[in-house]
Amino acid sequence: MGGPDSTARGILQAIGIDARVLAMLAALIAIWLAFHALTDGLFLTPRNLWNLAVQTSVVGVLATGMVLIIVARHIDLSVGSVLGFVGMTLAVFQVTIFTPGAGWNTPATIGVALAVGIAAGAFQGWWIAYRLVPAFIVTLAGLLMFRGGAWMLTSGRTLAPMEPDFQVLGGGLTGAIGAPASWALGLGASVIVVALALRGRQRKATFGFPVRPWWGEIVRIGLWLAAILGFVATMNSYLQPRTSIPMGIPVPVLILIAIVLAMEVMTRTTAFGRYIYAMGGNPEATRLSGVDTRKVTFILFALMGALAAVAGIIATARLNAGTNSTGELAELSVIAAAVIGGTSLAGGVGTISGAILGAIIMQSLQNGMVLMGLPSALQSVIIGAVLIIAVWIDVTYRRRLTRSPT
Amino acid sequence: MTQPLVEMRGISKHFGGVVALEDVTVNLFPGEVVGLLGHNGAGKSTLIKILAGAHEPDGGQILVNGQPVRIDSPRAARGVGIETIYQTLALADNLDAPANLFLGRELRTRFGMLDDDRMEQATRAVLDRLKIKLRSLKMPVGQMSGGQRQAIAIGRAIHFEAKILIMDEPCAALGPEETAMVGNLVKELKRQGIGIFLISHDMHDVFDLADRVTVMKGGKVVGTYRTSDVSQDDVLAMIISGKLPEAQMDLGGGR
Numbered sequence: 001m002g003g004p005d006s007t008a009r010g011i012l013q014a015i016g017i018d019a020r021v022l023a024m025l026a027a028l029i030a031i032w033l034a035f036h037a038l039t040d041g042l043f044l045t046p047r048n049l050w051n052l053a054v055q056t057s058v059v060g061v062l063a064t065g066m067v068l069i070i071v072a073r074h075i076d077l078s079v080g081s082v083l084g085f086v087g088m089t090l091a092v093f094q095v096t097i098f099t100p101g102a103g104w105n106t107p108a109t110i111g112v113a114l115a116v117g118i119a120a121g122a123f124q125g126w127w128i129a130y131r132l133v134p135a136f137i138v139t140l141a142g143l144l145m146f147r148g149g150a151w152m153l154t155s156g157r158t159l160a161p162m163e164p165d166f167q168v169l170g171g172g173l174t175g176a177i178g179a180p181a182s183w184a185l186g187l188g189a190s191v192i193v194v195a196l197a198l199r200g201r202q203r204k205a206t207f208g209f210p211v212r213p214w215w216g217e218i219v220r221i222g223l224w225l226a227a228i229l230g231f232v233a234t235m236n237s238y239l240q241p242r243t244s245i246p247m248g249i250p251v252p253v254l255i256l257i258a259i260v261l262a263m264e265v266m267t268r269t270t271a272f273g274r275y276i277y278a279m280g281g282n283p284e285a286t287r288l289s290g291v292d293t294r295k296v297t298f299i300l301f302a303l304m305g306a307l308a309a310v311a312g313i314i315a316t317a318r319l320n321a322g323t324n325s326t327g328e329l330a331e332l333s334v335i336a337a338a339v340i341g342g343t344s345l346a347g348g349v350g351t352i353s354g355a356i357l358g359a360i361i362m363q364s365l366q367n368g369m370v371l372m373g374l375p376s377a378l379q380s381v382i383i384g385a386v387l388i389i390a391v392w393i394d395v396t397y398r399r400r401l402t403r404s405p406t
Numbered sequence: 407m408t409q410p411l412v413e414m415r416g417i418s419k420h421f422g423g424v425v426a427l428e429d430v431t432v433n434l435f436p437g438e439v440v441g442l443l444g445h446n447g448a449g450k451s452t453l454i455k456i457l458a459g460a461h462e463p464d465g466g467q468i469l470v471n472g473q474p475v476r477i478d479s480p481r482a483a484r485g486v487g488i489e490t491i492y493q494t495l496a497l498a499d500n501l502d503a504p505a506n507l508f509l510g511r512e513l514r515t516r517f518g519m520l521d522d523d524r525m526e527q528a529t530r531a532v533l534d535r536l537k538i539k540l541r542s543l544k545m546p547v548g549q550m551s552g553g554q555r556q557a558i559a560i561g562r563a564i565h566f567e568a569k570i571l572i573m574d575e576p577c578a579a580l581g582p583e584e585t586a587m588v589g590n591l592v593k594e595l596k597r598q599g600i601g602i603f604l605i606s607h608d609m610h611d612v613f614d615l616a617d618r619v620t621v622m623k624g625g626k627v628v629g630t631y632r633t634s635d636v637s638q639d640d641v642l643a644m645i646i647s648g649k650l651p652e653a654q655m656d657l658g659g660g661r
Contacts, residue, residue: 204523209523277500278498281501282496285497287480289511290479290511291509348499
């Protein structure tokens with residue numbers, strides 16, 4: 001380390017890209033190209049990428065919270081069931097209790113959904129944090145209880161349809177913001193990226209900390225702008241069926257982006273976020289440092305409940321119905337996304353951005369296999385194998401890292 | 407005679423039916439190092455955990471600067487100027503040095519966010535005072551040497567201007583050079599008027615650094631002596647037998 005910048009590692013460091021993120025991006029691109037070839041060019045089309053983005057949003061929203069749960073040395077097996085329970089509850093309120101067609105219906109439904117999700121998470125968090133029942137057990141019980149609860153709400157009956165303004169949240173044909181707004185958001189985001197980079201340099205300079213070289217900064221900003229604007233262009237190139245009107249960014253993807261940003265800011269800039277990582281690294285030391293670790297655990301599970309509620313809103317809006325099976329097995333995709341994204345089950349290590357990449361990889365695999373027409377039994381076998389191999393690569397990589405700490 | 411920094415009077419503690427401490431009284435003066443000695447299970451760790459706020463005593467009284475205080479949490483202990491350096495190096499290995507140094511007491515910006523820049527700067531200042539050079543403050547402390555990690559734990563106490571320092575086996579995980587470094591740090595802290603409870607198995611370390619030793623066995627204090635008045639062999643005999651050698655019966659207590 002510390003050598004001239006001509007080495008590959010020096011270059012990556014100057015740009016600020018982690019080797020593991022780069023490896024995941026490479027894997028993602030390889031998967032996309034492979035599916036594109038295997039599906040005779042169906043995969044990398046605007047329509048499929050748009051769908052992929054929408055499909056990723058439910059797992060992505062859940063993954064942002066699951067990373068932190070796993071980082072804090074816990075697990076949440078109940079997210080799929082909480083998602084389903086919230087979805088069913090909100091459908092009951094929207095369809096059978098609140099006035100159909102009323103303007104307040106959808107906002108009130110969203111409020112109910114969030115409240116139910118937070119309550120479900122807080123309930124489990126209380127048992128884990130204050131009654132010291134292991135999270136695995138509490139949330140395994142939650143998996144059963146909330147799935148059963150979802151069925152009991154309507155004796156298994158499906159409730160439909162949802163309000164038109166609620167459906168927008170699911171990213172159906174009405175659920176995108178169109179080209180002009182998409183470009184405006186993309187440009188706004190680009191300006192913010194540049195401004196943040198410049199401000200960061202300035203702050204580092206005032207404190208006399210080392211600053212990344214200019215060329216590295218420019219490459220880094222350039223990659224970000226390419227990603228943002230490339231994404232907007234892709235979403236805009238998917239046209240509404242039988243028209244020439246671009247769809248633009250789907251609403252659920254906007255929700256996902258907003259949540260990722262909020263969660264990133266929370267983990268990086270608040271004491272709560274830092275305590276989650278500290279607990280994962282050394283729970284006893286964190287407690288002895290005067291941190292109320294039980295409260296942190298409790299809030300963390302309540303937060304996971306809120307995220308499950310958001311995922312439940314998106315999934316229900318997308319289905320345009322409340323069903324008691326919504327979100328079944330979602331917990332497995334979400335845990336897999338977090339783990340593929342580099343979250344260590346030993347705790348203390350994991351990033352939200354990594355988990356989102358993991359979610360995109362998981363969803364790409366599922367999407368691609370469906371496009372190929374593989375039977376669902378085979379899909380499960382392949383996903384399982386990928387999970388083992390991803391973690392094996394991760395373990396190997398980490399071991400090498402600790403053997404030569406440079 | 408100056409007032410003791412800390413007095414723990416008649417402290418008792420039991421876990422279920424097991425008596426961990428029975429009527430234990432110790433004190434500590436400014437600029438003094440008191441060594442706590444005894445076998446595993448003698449009650450040393452329980453005693454300092456009570457002072458550090460990790461356990462609550464079942465009986466007895468703690469006075470800091472002559473004032474009775476209630477120490478019911480690690481935060482309360484820090485509130486009266488007590489900092490603890492644990493044997494197990496109580497650091498979160500996945501976090502960097504500033505995050506560990508300020509854990510539980512993070513500096514905030516005006517908006518209540520973590521002020522990482524200011525914490526990094528303060529960490530650098532403290533480590534400079536301890537003459538510790540680190541290549542990068544941003545690396546996880548798990549990748550640092552035992553001595554560097556111990557310096558961060560000590561730096562934490564110095565930054566927050568501890569009056570009373572508890573060091574539980576500070577050299578257990580360290581090599582000879584690093585042990586010497588910690589020894590020098592202890593002498594420097596003494597000069598600054600900080601009182602230190604030192605727990606160590608290494609009799610040589612204790613006699614090198616401590617002004618007095620308190621020997622414990624079976625949850626009770628066997629006796630307290632000035633290190634200049636007893637030999638290492640006497641103390642060793644007390645640790646093992648739990649009895650005072652006849653000749654030193656009347657040396658216990660103050661100074």
